[in-house]
Amino acid sequence: MAPVSARPRKNQPVTESIAPAQVVLSPVLTGADRLSLLDARPAEEFPRDVAAALELGVVLGARGALPGSGETRALWEALASIASHDLGAARAIEPHLDALAILDQAPSGELPPIAGTVGCTWGVFAAEGSPEPLRARAGESGSPWSISGIKPWCSLADRLDAALVTVTLDTGARALFAVDLRQSGIITDNSAWQARGLTEIPSGPVRFADVLGYPVGEPGWYLTRPGFSWGGIGVAACWFGGAVGLARTLFAALQRREPDPIALMHLGAIDEVLQSARRALAEAAYLVDNGDAEGAEGRLLAKRVRATVARACEVVAERVGHSLGPAPLAQDADHAKRVADLQLYVRQHHAERDEASLGGALVRAGSAPW
Numbered sequence: 001m002a003p004v005s006a007r008p009r010k011n012q013p014v015t016e017s018i019a020p021a022q023v024v025l026s027p028v029l030t031g032a033d034r035l036s037l038l039d040a041r042p043a044e045e046f047p048r049d050v051a052a053a054l055e056l057g058v059v060l061g062a063r064g065a066l067p068g069s070g071e072t073r074a075l076w077e078a079l080a081s082i083a084s085h086d087l088g089a090a091r092a093i094e095p096h097l098d099a100l101a102i103l104d105q106a107p108s109g110e111l112p113p114i115a116g117t118v119g120c121t122w123g124v125f126a127a128e129g130s131p132e133p134l135r136a137r138a139g140e141s142g143s144p145w146s147i148s149g150i151k152p153w154c155s156l157a158d159r160l161d162a163a164l165v166t167v168t169l170d171t172g173a174r175a176l177f178a179v180d181l182r183q184s185g186i187i188t189d190n191s192a193w194q195a196r197g198l199t200e201i202p203s204g205p206v207r208f209a210d211v212l213g214y215p216v217g218e219p220g221w222y223l224t225r226p227g228f229s230w231g232g233i234g235v236a237a238c239w240f241g242g243a244v245g246l247a248r249t250l251f252a253a254l255q256r257r258e259p260d261p262i263a264l265m266h267l268g269a270i271d272e273v274l275q276s277a278r279r280a281l282a283e284a285a286y287l288v289d290n291g292d293a294e295g296a297e298g299r300l301l302a303k304r305v306r307a308t309v310a311r312a313c314e315v316v317a318e319r320v321g322h323s324l325g326p327a328p329l330a331q332d333a334d335h336a337k338r339v340a341d342l343q344l345y346v347r348q349h350h351a352e353r354d355e356a357s358l359g360g361a362l363v364r365a366g367s368a369p370w
Helices: 050-062 072-085 087-105 227-256 261-289 295-324 327-331 333-348 351-365
Strands: 122-125 135-137 145-151 162-168 174-180 186-188 206-215
Touching (some): 050 087, 072 087, 072 261, 087 227, 145 174, 162 206, 227 295, 227 333, 261 295, 295 327, 295 333, 295 351
Parallel strands (some): 122 162
Antiparallel strands (some): 135 145, 145 206, 174 206, 186 206
């Protein structure tokens, strides 16, 4: 992913070229193509707190920031650009846009009443593993269901207006419900969030006590819809943006001093993995918009792209740390936050377990893909 301002203009100070505001997935863009969703905004206009991030998320959603709509590249560029400035902001925006994409794919006539609320901020609570899993009790025909239990990993539950929540039914199928988070019966436990990264995105458990929820799609639909895989790639775009932010810190440092061969080696290795990740995201965006990333193909694509980007993030973090040493971690608040945020965020990729999942998918496909 090359920065928009990577090549200095004539008489432009070099310092302007090492802190570009946005990142792009295509190596060559015309002015009209550049980050249409973000209006090529300057660095100082990117959100740095949750409130501003959610406000921008509402704006992007209103502009139709949906994967598979022909603007997937622009959507993932926007997420990566926001993440390159602040991963916490991207972490707040990405689930909101994912929820809008899910609602957009939902069967017509099945949207919950809150889906039409202008300016509503959304989350997606789909993690499992609670000691007291959510249970849903059906109401009368056409009425909302009653949901009770504990849902883990509910990011910003006390700040959002609504969420799409998965519930495992008695049949074993996972069903999706839209829940108004402003109703009574919802108890958020932010004390469980002890993270040193993404501190502004508390993601503790939430207790639901007879909370009303509206079904979205049939049981199992949430996991089988094409957009499930696309959403996972959108998360990877955020990881990528965080890695770009770290790489820019190193690049800026090398502009201020004569780089030694070891520092140049680290910079070259960083460029290699970032370009691989950029190409993976750009190709994925094309495949999604071209209708070639659905079903098994979409799931395999998501596994590959997420693995590529996760590896790039780990390489960048390690190489930047080796090159710059402890000083920026101790004395540069933005850099220290970005490192901590990225280390936590990228752990949504389950490392060797996800690699094993990718290997299993290849074996099941029955033929070598290379």
